Amino acid sequence: MEKKKTVNLDMKQYGMFLALVAIYIIFALLTGGKNLSPANINNLVMQNGYVVILAVGMLLCVLTGNIDLGVGSVVAVCGSAAGIILVDYKMNMWVAIIVALLIGLLTGIFAGIFIAYLGIPPFVVTLATMLMGRGLTYTMLQAQTKGPLPENFVFIGAGFLPTIKVPYGDGTLDLVSIAVAIVATVLVILSEIKTLATKKKYGFALTPVWQAAIKDAILLFIIWFFFFKLACWNGIPFVLLIMAVLVVIYAFVTDKTVAGRQIYALGGNRKAAQLSGIDTKKVFFWVYVNMGVLSALAGIVLAARNASATPKAGDGFEMDAIASCYIGGAAVAGGAGTIVGAVVGAFVMGILNNGMSLYGWTTDIQKIVKGLVLLGAVTVDVLSKRKKG
Amino acid sequence: MSEYILEMNHITKAFSGVKALDDVNLKVEKGEIHALCGENGAGKSTLMNVLSGVYPHGTYDGDVVYKGEVCNFHNLKDSEGKGIVIIHQELALSPLLSVAENVFLGNEQLKFKGVIDWTKTRQRATEMLAKVGLENEDVNVPVSSLGVGKQQLIEIAKAMAKKVELLILDEPTASLNDEESKNLLDIMLELKAQGITCIIISHKLNEIEYVADSVTIIRDGKSIETIKKGVDDFTEDRIIKGMVGRELTNRYPVREGVEIGDVIFEVKNWNAFHPDDPDRQVLKDINIQVRAGEVVGLAGLMGAGRTEFAMSVFGHSYGQKISGQVFMHGKEVKMNTVKQAIENKLAYVSEDRKGNGLVLIGDIKENMVLAARPQYFSNKGVINGSEEILAAQEYKEKINVKATSIEQVVGSLSGGNQQKVVLAKWMLTQPDVLILDEPTRGIDVGAKYEIYCVINDLAKAGKAVIVISSEMPEIIGTCDRTYVINEGEIAGELSKGEITQEGIMQKIMAHNRRGEI
Numbered sequence: 001m002e003k004k005k006t007v008n009l010d011m012k013q014y015g016m017f018l019a020l021v022a023i024y025i026i027f028a029l030l031t032g033g034k035n036l037s038p039a040n041i042n043n044l045v046m047q048n049g050y051v052v053i054l055a056v057g058m059l060l061c062v063l064t065g066n067i068d069l070g071v072g073s074v075v076a077v078c079g080s081a082a083g084i085i086l087v088d089y090k091m092n093m094w095v096a097i098i099v100a101l102l103i104g105l106l107t108g109i110f111a112g113i114f115i116a117y118l119g120i121p122p123f124v125v126t127l128a129t130m131l132m133g134r135g136l137t138y139t140m141l142q143a144q145t146k147g148p149l150p151e152n153f154v155f156i157g158a159g160f161l162p163t164i165k166v167p168y169g170d171g172t173l174d175l176v177s178i179a180v181a182i183v184a185t186v187l188v189i190l191s192e193i194k195t196l197a198t199k200k201k202y203g204f205a206l207t208p209v210w211q212a213a214i215k216d217a218i219l220l221f222i223i224w225f226f227f228f229k230l231a232c233w234n235g236i237p238f239v240l241l242i243m244a245v246l247v248v249i250y251a252f253v254t255d256k257t258v259a260g261r262q263i264y265a266l267g268g269n270r271k272a273a274q275l276s277g278i279d280t281k282k283v284f285f286w287v288y289v290n291m292g293v294l295s296a297l298a299g300i301v302l303a304a305r306n307a308s309a310t311p312k313a314g315d316g317f318e319m320d321a322i323a324s325c326y327i328g329g330a331a332v333a334g335g336a337g338t339i340v341g342a343v344v345g346a347f348v349m350g351i352l353n354n355g356m357s358l359y360g361w362t363t364d365i366q367k368i369v370k371g372l373v374l375l376g377a378v379t380v381d382v383l384s385k386r387k388k389g
Numbered sequence: 390m391s392e393y394i395l396e397m398n399h400i401t402k403a404f405s406g407v408k409a410l411d412d413v414n415l416k417v418e419k420g421e422i423h424a425l426c427g428e429n430g431a432g433k434s435t436l437m438n439v440l441s442g443v444y445p446h447g448t449y450d451g452d453v454v455y456k457g458e459v460c461n462f463h464n465l466k467d468s469e470g471k472g473i474v475i476i477h478q479e480l481a482l483s484p485l486l487s488v489a490e491n492v493f494l495g496n497e498q499l500k501f502k503g504v505i506d507w508t509k510t511r512q513r514a515t516e517m518l519a520k521v522g523l524e525n526e527d528v529n530v531p532v533s534s535l536g537v538g539k540q541q542l543i544e545i546a547k548a549m550a551k552k553v554e555l556l557i558l559d560e561p562t563a564s565l566n567d568e569e570s571k572n573l574l575d576i577m578l579e580l581k582a583q584g585i586t587c588i589i590i591s592h593k594l595n596e597i598e599y600v601a602d603s604v605t606i607i608r609d610g611k612s613i614e615t616i617k618k619g620v621d622d623f624t625e626d627r628i629i630k631g632m633v634g635r636e637l638t639n640r641y642p643v644r645e646g647v648e649i650g651d652v653i654f655e656v657k658n659w660n661a662f663h664p665d666d667p668d669r670q671v672l673k674d675i676n677i678q679v680r681a682g683e684v685v686g687l688a689g690l691m692g693a694g695r696t697e698f699a700m701s702v703f704g705h706s707y708g709q710k711i712s713g714q715v716f717m718h719g720k721e722v723k724m725n726t727v728k729q730a731i732e733n734k735l736a737y738v739s740e741d742r743k744g745n746g747l748v749l750i751g752d753i754k755e756n757m758v759l760a761a762r763p764q765y766f767s768n769k770g771v772i773n774g775s776e777e778i779l780a781a782q783e784y785k786e787k788i789n790v791k792a793t794s795i796e797q798v799v800g801s802l803s804g805g806n807q808q809k810v811v812l813a814k815w816m817l818t819q820p821d822v823l824i825l826d827e828p829t830r831g832i833d834v835g836a837k838y839e840i841y842c843v844i845n846d847l848a849k850a851g852k853a854v855i856v857i858s859s860e861m862p863e864i865i866g867t868c869d870r871t872y873v874i875n876e877g878e879i880a881g882e883l884s885k886g887e888i889t890q891e892g893i894m895q896k897i898m899a900h901n902r903r904g905e906i
Contacts, residue, residue, distance in 0.1 A: 198775070201775075202775075202778050202779075202782070204794065204796075205794070256771055256772050256774065257767075257770050257771055257772060258762050258763050258767045258770050258771075258772060259770060261755070261759075261762065261772065264748075264751070264755070265748050265751070265755070265759055268748030268749065268750050268751050269744075269745075269747065269748045269749065271744060271745045272739075272744075272745055272746055272747055272748055272759075273748070273759075274706070274727065275703075275706060275727060275737065275739060275745050275746070276727070276759045276760040276814070277704070277726075277727040277728040277730075277731045277760055277763070278727075278759075279726070279728070331750070335748065335750050335751070336750055
């Protein structure tokens, strides 16, 4: 009889997740539970929507071992283009969305050509797009805020999915949110069963049952807590749907498709990737084109949430997106990192911002804390790897 | 009995409970060249790291006695202060700095505190270079403009500048050709004449036989024995016996029952120019053909153009202005990109497995399926994960990759096992023709044997195999036929019975003299 192999859960994989919960609980204590309110949970989602969208795109850049500094400016350019079309030309919402996405696509192609096909370092190229984009935004908007934007456009950033509200306590409860939580629960359990079956089939080391159970219990608790709070408020924000769809698509692409794994191989060793038949220039090109399009999407969401386009929009977003990836465990040298990690990283930043605001710290202090958290997270990551080696 | 300059007594060093060194003893006499032999992972480098203070005093058990006193080194600086200098396999030179600056890197010639005296630096660098046979070298050029052989010598010059008394060389000739190696070994003998003691770690036993006065053999973290020249039997076979613990009667497995078929791979009139210099022709009118089931060598000196040839054929991965034709099974095929080359069933296993072959932070499975994925492990761009796992597991068993599972990170494997992963990666692309560039560089005797077995299996399966190797015995031991390449041209061809070291060298010499007649 062969001895059953078991392996403990890799705590590093879940470390960021636990940190997220811990930070949330600390601020719950500090603020006397202010950040637990349904309204605040809803705010967290809406405030961080665009950071999550950018972090997803940025992760691909980080996987190649690079970053994109231009995203904040592209967010502004696309948002202001949408604003001008809606306010000055009074055109249809869809025209605005399509034009904004096309502008994002073009900026991505522009950066991609320089980076992939002319071999200019991404840091330089995107520093240039950052400056150019910001200048372009001020020129387009003549340094004025464009608004207010029409109701149907604002829905993208501030609207909610249809709800079925029933009376509950002092307010109402949305049954759609609860249904989503139930579906999520079923999915979590099914995926655990599937993982177990795969591991057994191939004779991989199994995780002890109690560890898997605790992991799933915590996950389910978070899901129920989250959706219950949303149900008590206005239901599911439209932005959450956008985020969920993006995360699912990009998690699939990075993990299960040839194109996705080629990004990892390129980041891990460019020469080896080339000699394995990977067109590394093409990979680089599409990574930056993708970043351009996602920046445009974030620009649309941001403009919609603010119901206006401002020349300062998206200022510093590139740093939030980059920090999200690193906090989420992506390797600075490239080749390692996950979409889920980047999203968790984005929420760590979001919860910090949110908690500190509620606690009454100024944005100046918040920046100091965020800087320390980024430094701390990457330091822990690097040191823990060194110990293993 | 002569005086010992170094005695390492009962050294035991453990890493998280696993003993890398177990009661190792090493005694080195003053003024001798002492070789350290053992398979990869036997503990040679660990022992040298204990000696040089990389593992500080207190992290190991046992004594290091140097020149009669017990030493407690805490870092490299301590040991260098006593005149012990270690030169690692990976050179510690800063490629864009000048030769002179590199010679005094970390040991700068100063005017006063913190300010470099450039005149003195250049002048003394020239002196140091003279000691290692580089009298006529310009000390102002960047190190990267010199070949690996000379860079190795500059490392030694750097050690000389530190007033070295005990010089440790870890695989100094691993990336040198025969001529450069010979030169380096002769420099070692010269240093010995000047009274410098040397410890050399090497897999090349013929070099040890040539240069060393005694050999200490380490196996599985234990010191097995010390053999002295002139006292004991001091031959390659004797050393191998000590290293593997048994007699390895044949270093090359016999290939039996292989039917050599038709020509399946042919390259005609192949020309290519240097990637940075469009006027410099690197490859001239190369014609080769290989039959199914045949193992063909590409012999030649380092820099002869063998790797350049293989890479330029393999999807134009090297050079520019490439011209010539490639035929697979008699049909001309285009191989302008690596993808096309793979689709046309050609595989190229690079000589530089870490730099060009592997994603070191990736696991075994990811590395194995990387090249074959688009064709064999995916459907419309979506990966078939379970097929990949099955294939990776099959190949891990098949070619005996020693790892806990296919999820182990490749960077943590030994050189031999890494090489097997690269081989598996290319076997998974189901090629008809494989080019293996230095397939056994830097790996131990046992793993070499296993790689040769894989080559035999490939030939048996009717594949055409091309072996590029700078180790002539390897060409002799594995190939049915060999081309000799020199200065980017085919210098000749040798059939099985004709392949000898002399035969290969004669072709090269004759080719070198071709213009003189």
